[in-house]
Amino acid sequence: MQYWLVKSEPDAFSWDQQVANGVEPWTGVRNHSAKLNLKAMQAGDRAFFYHSNIGKEIVGVVEVAREAYPDTSAEKGDWVCVDMRAVGPMPRPVTLAEIKADPALEGLALIKLSRLSVVPVSEAHWRHICGLGGWRD
DSSP: OOEEEEEEOTTTSOHHHHHHHSEEEEOOOOOHHHHHHHHHOOTTOEEEEEETTTTOEEEEEEEEEEEEEEOTTOSSSOOEEEEEEEEEEEEEEEEHHHHHHOGGGTTOHHHHTTTOSEEEEOHHHHHHHHHHHTOOO
16 A cells, blocks of 8 residues: 545635545646656555645545546646545644654655645655544554
């Protein structure tokens, strides 16, 4: 299993909307590096759901329900999306400020590649963040 972090602006698509929809296509990614990350995702991989801009915190966990397929929201290009299934809310949201202040999270792509909307998360970082937020797999 691989681990990821996916970002969404809560005023565009929030954790509450993800939960209400159950399974939702993760569309609208228009960065080539993020697209490659979407293509690398496999069914069953887990991802942190991160509210960007407003909140700046990890608020939930999602799972890849369907691997990469063409993103029909793209007017042109070979953009892809994956379907994400809500797994559960983070018992205690983990803020960007906490993440940046934690030496154990040095090198986390969320910090290094802060503008990228889909980033990989190492297993060690995944487990540490889960501990901070009280998430139990």
